[in-house]
Amino acid sequence: MSDIYFYKGQKNLLKDKEEKVAVEEIQKELLQVFDVQNLSFLFGAGCSSHVVEENEVGIPVMVPMAEEFYGKLEEVDKTYLTDTIKINIEDELYKYNLEKFLEVLFSYRYLMECRSDATELEKINSFIQKTKKFIFKKCECVHEDVIKIYEQFYRKLVYRDKNLTKTNIFTTNYDLFNERALDQLGIIFSNGFSGVIERYFNPAVFHYAFAEQMDLSNNKWNVIDNFIYLYKLHGSISWFEDENSKHLFKIKELQAPTFTDKNVMIYSTPVKQNASFGSPYSDLFREFQKKLMLNNNILITVGYSFSDEHINNLIYQALTIPAFRLIVVGHVKAKNIEKLFELNDPRIWIIGETEDWSSGSLAKTPLHFFNRFVDEMLPSVDQENIEKSVQKVIETLLTKNEEVPSHDS
Known part of the structure; x- marks a missing residue:
């Protein structure tokens, strides 16, 4: 039997199941999750950490x-x-x-x-x-192995039904792995900044959508399929405070940041600080709260230890909404995640694999680590759609064959 678990409340749906079957069950469940109207992800430090042959090639947790x-x-x-x-x-x-x-x-x-x-x-x-x-x-780490994991995540994500609300990615990480992966894939994203030569924070852009003109005569527009909203809740190494700016919001985004400016925007729990730190963090947390409060909404956390009290409180508020679901990809015995498990709420799913530290280090990479989450847990939505289309064609052909009268009749 495998050490993989999938708890809905305190009921393990994968009890006594082999690893291959367990992974397939998780994929089926997540495939349905991809079809919900409002889907958000919360990435923590674990998503940017990646160990290869016992060497950290990403960013340490x-x-x-x-x-x-x-x-x-x-x-x-x-x-x-x-x-x-x-x-x-x-x-x-x-x-x-x-x-x-x-x-x-x-x-x-x-x-x-x-x-x-x-x-x-x-x-x-x-x-x-x-x-x-x-x-x-x-x-500052830009290791290609980590970027490729993020790229694979976004490749799978963009195949969601185009009629659904665009996906929100929230992260507490300061690094630029999300931005680099999205750029390399050519996926358009909004991170709250506007401008070309000089980009300044403008929370209004979180309410904009990118669209293509479909019919010039009828002024018909269609929102583009590949689009992501990215929210960096704790700041970024590419954000700087430009005190001399004439913009309403004085937070500037640099394309090639270096630590030369004392005003680099990196704060651990910024909303708890004094009023001068109100923006952009107050705007970002407000957006996080608004997204969580939407109807028919699911939040998936990956690599997040639930150590930020303010983020946690907003998630707890969302749990007061009956239709809200929380999917935690992580170690069920981790201190803060275990508290969620003890609530025994069937709307809280905890998915992962038992961690074996008997040798002093992990015997193998658990399923809830970001690379395995992307490789094995996330469904290949495009492949699933292809299989459905093929099945539909086969069923249509079989139906037509049944309707054609035989020469003997």
Whole structure:
């Protein structure tokens, strides 16, 4: 029997089933999910991590990233954190989560701004920049193996029925894997920025659609099939605050970002910070909330650990809507995912595979990791449509043959 599970509430639909059968069952269920009117994905850090022969070729998830950052700190830095900011980096809250650490730094900076403490403000700003630069450098990764996984995901996704609402991709990741994959596939997407030579944030574009003119005489338009809405909830390494801009929203997107500007827009839980961080994050979270509240809506989370309280609260609000469904692709024994499992709500699906750490490292890549989710769990919608079309033709031919009278009659 396989270690693959598919929980609806606390009922495992794949109990005592072989791996091949289990994967086929998951594909059938997800194929139906692809037909819902409103479909959204939430990508977490796990989607940009990819290990090949025990080497990380993507971006490390939060635990190894935090360990590496703290390991590079000098003693004077550790003393500053302990004595001044009162952060113990050995505390489990910060030891394995660099975003929680960054959140405290922002809160401390806000306190110093309120006190008008210029000396302390300079120190904390320097430390914040050091942390953001470390994250920035990690997120510059452009490894082709990871981009190809994203490309395969979008290839499968764009074959959804063109009459359905366009898919929303929400991500907490700062990297550019989504953008690079979409560009290489030639898929048009909206990320909340408008302009050509200079692109500035404009939340109104999330309500625009790309269309092609079908009939010049009747002014008939048709929304293009391959179109994606991309929302980066925690910011991006390509976003910078342009204080001298005359635009209403002063957030600028750069095509070739480098860490030279102190205003790179990377924030862990931005909506909890002071009002100066209101946009674009308040707009992005508002869009997230609006999409979740739509009728006949499904949210699929992949590589997301449910460690962001604000995102979680919006998801919990959506669960008050009877028609909303949440599909978690992840490890059912993970701390925050297990809490969802304990709710025993049949609208919450948890799909994945038992992780074997008996040898000190993963014995094999679990099914809920992004590469296997894309390769094996996501249905090939185009192939399914081809098979349906072939079956329909065969049935039509058989029907016609039955209607043709024989020469003996």
